[in-house]
Amino acid sequence: MRKAHYWKILLLVVISAVLVVGCSSKESSGERKAGSKTESKEMVIAVNENFISMDPHNTGDTNSNSVQSAMLEGLLGFDQDGKIIKKLAEDYSVSDNALEYTFKLRQGVKFHDGEAFNAEAVKANYERIMKDDSLRLNSRGFSLITKIDVINDYELKITLKEPYPSMLTRFVSAKILSPKLLKEGNNNIAKKPVGTGPFKFVEWVQGDHLTVERFADYWDKKDRVQKITYKPVPENGSRTAMLKTGEAHVIYPLPSQNIKELESNKDIKVEKIPSTIARYVSINTMKKPFDDPRVRQAMNYAVDKNAFINVVNGGFGLPLDSIIPSKTLHYVKQEVYEQNIEKAKQLLKEAGLEKGFKAEIWGNTNSDTMKGMQFIQQQLKAIGIDVEIKSMEEGTLSDEIYGAQKPEDTKLQMWYVSWSAYPSDTTNATRPLFYGGSFPPNGANTAYYKNEQVDKWIEEVGKTADPAKQAEIYSNIQSTIYKDTPWIFLGVDEILAGKRTNVEGVVIEPGGGIDVTNANLK
Structure with a gap:
C-alpha cells in the first residue's frame, strides 16, 4: 500500500513537472494563447549604441530619442515622410506674422502616473525649457517664447518675440512630461520618464537594456505588443546573430556586410531606407593647426569619399556634397572635394606643415564607428597626418564633448560623428551645427566654427x-x-534595418529614429 501510494505521488510529481516545463516553454517563446488567438508578449530591439538620457528636453542622440518616443509625445509629431501631424494637439493655427501659435488639445488623455493632461501641463513643460538655458531645446526656439496664455483647460496660445521658421518642429521635439515628474527635478526626469505615450517606463539598466510596457489607458486604442526591451549592442556580429536566432526582433543598423546572408533567410526581412543622416568628421577650428582653413581643406582632399561609402558603409550611401543631405529642404549641391593627394600635400606645405603632424580623433565604441575612424586614420596618413584613435562609451564621450563650458577648455580635436534632421527642418540641420552661438554645451557646433557672415x-x-x-x-x-x-x-547613409517577419508596425525613420507607436508581433 505504502509503495503503491509512493509511486502514485511520484507519477503526479513527474506529470506536474512536465506541465510546468511545457508552460514555461510556451511562455518563453514570447507568445501565449488567449482562446484561439495568439497574443504577442515581448519584442526585443537591438541598437548599436547606449542610451544617454531620457530627458526629452535635453537629448542630442537618436537612440535616446527613439526610446523616448515610445513613452512620450509632443503636441505635434511626424509621419513616415517627415510631414507634421497632430498628436496631443487635435488642432492648431499660426498667425500671419508667425508670432502666435494656438493649440486645441486632445481631451481625456492621461499621463502614465494618472495625472490629467491639459493646458497647464503643457505650460509647465514649456516654461521648464524656457527658464533653463542648460536644456538643448532652450536655444532651439523656446528661448524666443515671451508668453504662454492658457485660454481654458484644453486650449493655449504661445507668443514669440520674433519668427522662428522651425518652431512647429520644435513642438514635435518638446515631448510633454507629467507635471508631477517635473517637480522631482532633472535627475529623475533623465532616468525615469513619465509621459502619455503608448508605452510606459519599466526599468533602465545602464549599458544592458531599457524596458517599456504597453500603457492600457493610452488614448489611441490599438492592438500593440505588451512589452518592448531595447538593448544596446555595439558589436555588429552580435547584433546580427541576435536577429538570426530570434533573440532580437529588430536590429538597427543592420551591418552592410551581412546583408546577403540575411536577405536569404526566410524568417528575416531587410529594409533599405533613404536617409537624412550625414556622416562627417567635426574639426575643432579653434585649435592649431586646424584653425588654418588650408589644413582642413587638405584633410578633405586626402579622403576618398566613394571609398568611404564602399569600405565603411558597404556601398550603401552617397558622398556628402553639401553641409546638409540632399533630402533636406533648401539643399543645394556643392562641388565635392574629390581625393587629390598632391593638392592636399601642397596645401599643407603652404600652411607650413610639409612634414605633417599628429592628431587625435574621438568616437564611440560601436563597430561601424571604429571602422570609420580607422578609415580616416589610413587616409590621412597618406599626407603625413598621424592620427591616434580614441574610442569612448557613448555617455563618456558626450560628457567629454559637451561638458566643457568654454571653447578653450575642450580637448576635442576631431570627432567622427553623424547628424540627422527632419527633411523639412533646415534650421535644425544648420543652426545647431554652424551658428557661433551654438558652441557646446548650448549646441552641437563641435567644430567651434564661427563666421560672422x-x-x-x-x-x-x-x-x-x-x-x-x-x-x-x-x-x-x-x-x-x-x-x-x-x-x-x-557621406549620407542609406539606412539598413533588419526585422523578423512576424514584426508589424515598427517604422525606421529617415533620420534613424525607430517609431514603435503601433509595434506588434503577429
Missing part, C-alpha cells in the same frame, strides 16, 4: 517667412560653410 544669415533666415528668400539665404550658407571646411565631409 554665416551668423548674420542664420539670424536673418530665422526672421523671414518667405520661402524664396529662405532658399536664397540657405544657398549662401551652404556654399560658404562648405568652402570653409569645418568638417571632413564624408
